[in-house]
Amino acid sequence: MGCVSSKPDGDVVNEAHVDANGENNATTNGKAAPTNLNPNSFEEQYSLGKVIGSGTFSVVRIAVHKPTGQRYAIKCIKRDGLVAEDIEALTTEVAILKQMNHPNIMILHDFFVEDKFYYLVTEYMEGGELFDRIVEKSYYNEREARDLVKLLLEAIKYCHDANIVHRDLKPENLLLTSKEDDASIKLADFGFAKRIEFDSEGLVTACGTPGYVAPEILEGKPYGKTVDIWSIGVITYILLCGYPPFHDDNHNALFKKIKKGKFQFDSPYWDHVSDDAKDLISQMLIVDPEKRATVDQLLAHRWVTGTEVATVQLTSALEELRRFNARRKFKAAVSTVSTTVGFSKKYSKSYSQPQSSLDEAVDNGEVAPETVELELDGNSKAD
Numbered sequence: 001m002g003c004v005s006s007k008p009d010g011d012v013v014n015e016a017h018v019d020a021n022g023e024n025n026a027t028t029n030g031k032a033a034p035t036n037l038n039p040n041s042f043e044e045q046y047s048l049g050k051v052i053g054s055g056t057f058s059v060v061r062i063a064v065h066k067p068t069g070q071r072y073a074i075k076c077i078k079r080d081g082l083v084a085e086d087i088e089a090l091t092t093e094v095a096i097l098k099q100m101n102h103p104n105i106m107i108l109h110d111f112f113v114e115d116k117f118y119y120l121v122t123e124y125m126e127g128g129e130l131f132d133r134i135v136e137k138s139y140y141n142e143r144e145a146r147d148l149v150k151l152l153l154e155a156i157k158y159c160h161d162a163n164i165v166h167r168d169l170k171p172e173n174l175l176l177t178s179k180e181d182d183a184s185i186k187l188a189d190f191g192f193a194k195r196i197e198f199d200s201e202g203l204v205t206a207c208g209t210p211g212y213v214a215p216e217i218l219e220g221k222p223y224g225k226t227v228d229i230w231s232i233g234v235i236t237y238i239l240l241c242g243y244p245p246f247h248d249d250n251h252n253a254l255f256k257k258i259k260k261g262k263f264q265f266d267s268p269y270w271d272h273v274s275d276d277a278k279d280l281i282s283q284m285l286i287v288d289p290e291k292r293a294t295v296d297q298l299l300a301h302r303w304v305t306g307t308e309v310a311t312v313q314l315t316s317a318l319e320e321l322r323r324f325n326a327r328r329k330f331k332a333a334v335s336t337v338s339t340t341v342g343f344s345k346k347y348s349k350s351y352s353q354p355q356s357s358l359d360e361a362v363d364n365g366e367v368a369p370e371t372v373e374l375e376l377d378g379n380s381k382a383d
Helices: 084-099 130-135 142-161 226-241 251-260 275-284 295-299 315-334 358-363 369-373
Strands: 046-054 058-065 071-078 108-113 117-123 174-176 185-187
Touching: 046 071, 084 108, 084 117, 130 174, 130 315, 142 185, 142 226, 142 275, 142 295, 226 275, 226 295, 226 315, 275 295
Parallel strands: none
Antiparallel strands: 046 058, 058 071, 071 117, 108 117, 174 185
């Protein structure tokens, strides 16, 4: 779940049903409400173990499935303090995850509605984060980066073909199934994911993670699937040189850089990276979403389909990636909340009533720059 509100909003009603198509047909205070996917109680099925992650309203713990002994990751979400929009957002996440059936997307195994908690039961990704595995390597080349990008594009194509926008693609959400060398890579965290009716721009809620968010989101404009393409462009850039295309410790300044969309392939870091790789990135990091490449176009790109991608050691990229990953992990360790942004409608634009864009909200004092970083559990989703 991406972001939740801090105060309760009336009683929660649990009369709901998620059908075989992942659609919810009941309401919570007039909005959709989730229900159990399993007729048994959570305690009958699972034994909770150590905590492996936490947020304001949830913790993630390892658990053992009692009948089989299989280990899973359990997201335990406190019901106390959730408002109707939060419940609806959770329902959307469960419905989308229930629909997913792709080798590179994390699987939802169970969902429970209990008196005090909601429990999401997913695969336990024992191998941890992909970037952590990469920085442990002694050898790393462009072909390896290409193969990773191709897997991510294939997973997003599956989502986009189902009219689902992920909206929060970042290194933390690329996980490994095991610690083995041949572990599968899986896309995780669909807390901000949204299903859209048509292949057009129709979402308005400003959400995502600062360094990976698309410029149209920052502008407060309606957006669609291409926001995921922008995020993949940022990830691809980092995979090939070890640092992000847009960076600033001040989020307001960072947002302005992203909206301008100007980046460079700096020497010497990009000297050994192919022109094809640079061309692919340039097609993804286009400010105008209408000119940005689609996932199908990217999968057909010669860098993705080619058999002669360079195997030259990317020594400087690996060194920079180690520094980048260490900084990223340090920030996560000292912060009690994620840097995921979840802004209310106040800081986004709708068709009928234009409102302040994110950077304007900071400039005008409507929200402090540090609030931009810490809004994971401060506002409910609008879409």
